[in-house]
Amino acid sequence: MESIDAIKRLAALAQDSRLAVFRQLVKAGKEGLAAGDIARSLGITPNTLSAQLTILTNAGLATSRRDGRSIIYAADYDAMSALLIYLTEDCCQGRPEVCAGLADVAGRAVCAR
Secondary structure: OOHHHHHHHHHHHOOHHHHHHHHHHHHHOOOOEEHHHHHHHHOOOHHHHHHHHHHHHHOOOEEEEEEOOEEEEEEOHHHHHHHHHHHHOOOOOOOHHHOHHHHHHHHHHHHOO
């Protein structure tokens, strides 16, 4: 991953409601959620949500598809994984104990699904 892509993705997540939307999409799984369901669930107005989803999509963190009259949004798990790997790939510097806690958390998060 290029640093410019990491910066774009981190910037997209650096706002309260966008982070909440992204976390909602991550929880929803690969099936995703309709925009209206996200708005109701998080109490975000549709026009504000539209702007937030556009930023997340442009950063590569979310995808969209049409399903009838609805637009379904989903987290892009590959992009999320690439960002996390980029942020942590050099963390151990030959000392695995430095990242042991992170590996434990990652394992629990994956197993909780």
